[in-house]
Amino acid sequence: MDGDKRPRDQRPHADPPPEFFFFGDDQDSSILSEFGWSLPEPASLASRSGELGSVGAGSAGTSAEPAETTTTAEVEGAGGGGPPAGGLEASTSNYPAVSSDSSEDPAEKSTGSGGNPPAETPSNKVRKKGQKRIRQPRFAFMTKSDVDHLEDGYRWRKYGQKAVKNSPFPRSYYRCTNSKCTVKKRVERSSEDPTVVITTYEGQHCHHSVGFPRGGSGVLTPNENATAFGPQLAPPLFPQLYHPPRVLNLNPSPREINSPPRPPNLPPRPLATSSGSDSQQLPPHSSEEFQAQQQLGRSNPPDLPTDEGLLGDMVPSGMRHRLDKRTLISWNSFQG
DNA sequence: CGCCTTTGACCAGCGC
């Protein structure tokens, strides 16, 4: 992709800019700060966005706590023109909202395993020349976990793994096992905080979740998925997170940054595919956490339309279609 | 046997 000699995070970005919205707790706020996601200058933000894996080489993680805190980033994809330098501004204006541009995208790749008919897949495993890779909307989640592949209610087949620049950790590529589904996801561990797993979803599921853990109970309906990120947008919103993650403050005050780590009464909860049973053992929230979530408006008042659903739990409805740093700032301000 | 992971090779796309 980039033959640029500059550090990847200093290059103009070819991919659509990422639009991040974050979830987690105060502790994760500091993590984001380390990622440079706490409202970096636009250029920096833009460069990081397209490639989460370039989040940067860096110091060791902040915490060894294997927890469930999750950060989410919307990484819109629509191949082709990258945003002009300046990133954030550009991203906001140049890229359509996920909800609108995702639903009508044709199956994305010529090599697609999923919805694309075999006829479109060259037998020699080579993409048709001139066929541009079309990116579907993407969402990235940052989750504190000691396991890489987080259970999300769908079944995935790993189809590749690559070492990524500026990261000691390889990036894994997964594809939804449903033959008609083109959803893919990338999983990588943050180079800055090895305890943080970055999961990027791309595409939309066109089928029911299998539930989680694999084959387990708790089948998600398409509607449930839809409520999370718009119509059947990929992430089923981490069903294991029955208590949706809290939204991170991207612009934490010093006080917030220095806030004490999460209390020990919040047990770490690895969200593992491999150890699926864990995902069912959802510990009861501490009243403290619950209250905090309530304050963040992540509860789902009964008077909200269904559409508010899980996403409503995580982000205000106003942010649903366009989430960018500024929005987050605004929201953070809104939260006080 | 079916499903999945691993892994090396290949290609696309980008900047120089």
Add this chain to the structure above:
DNA sequence: GCGCTGGTCAAAGGCG
């Protein structure tokens, strides 16, 4: 055109 990197393919092997 070259070099680099991300993304993908597909054969081979492992596992239940």
